[in-house]
Amino acid sequence: PTGEGYFRHALFRPVQKTTEEASKGLRMHGHTDFGLTTLLFSVPISCLQIWGQDEQWYYVPYKPGALVISIGDTLEIVSGGHFKATRHRVFKPPVDQRNQERLSLVLFNSSVGDLRMAPAQDSPLIQREGCVEDQGVYSEFKKRTSQGKLVPTNRQWREIQISTCTDPTDTVNNRVGAHQVLIDGKLMHQREYMGVKVVLPV
Structure with a gap:
């Protein structure tokens, strides 16, 4: 079967001062991607931040010619929580870059749309070590399946x-x-999608 990913390219221009003030520097809230993996080219304008293990935001450093690969919700669920979906956001760049344009080239890899996500029970990793029951989105999906929903x-x-x-x-x-x-x-964004509770850092 084939997936339903897509390639996106966009040119972002400097943000107006009024917009910057209203958003408090945020370009996109903290979130995880919904698919399997996301691949994007490393760019010199720093806007992408990831949520660290110490629960702080960090800019992803620029490495010429490198690909930045983040894990999405689908891979977290299919792996039974062993692969953790990457929490990330888009924030204003450092002061010396705020008047620069930013080119974004991103490939979103997703699986077939009508499939319902579940751990790959035949995986040697899951058979050997089981699932990580308290892990993020997987934990919420597990609650629903355990209730027969x-x-x-x-x-x-x-x-x-x-x-x-x-x-x-x-x-x-x-x-x-x-x-x-x-x-x-910590300021967190909390919503519920079809009975699945999602709590992510802003």
Whole structure:
């Protein structure tokens, strides 16, 4: 079977001051990609940040000719939580780069849309070590299957995340008490998709 990934290229121009202030520097909230993997060319303009093990955001450093590869929700679920989906966001670049254009070349790899995501039980890794039950999105999918409930198909999971994505300048929803909560002093984005609870750093 073939997947349903796509290649995207976009040129981002410098953001106006009013937009920068309204979004507090955010270009895209913290999130994980819905597919298997995401491949993008390393670029000299630093906007991509990843969530570190110390629960802080870090810019992805530029390495000429390199590919940046992030893991998506599908691979996390298929691997039974052994591969952790990459938490990342797009943030304003350092001061010396804010007047520069940024070229983004990204390949999103996704599986067939009508499939329902589940661990690959025949995998030698899963047979040997079992699943990582407390891992991110996989943990939430596991709760539903344990209750005999259906999990979203790949297409549903993709479409609902795209359609409910919040603009960083949306001051109505981007606040504590709306889509955001404070957990251990960290500002987190909390939503529920088809019974699957998702909590990610802003």
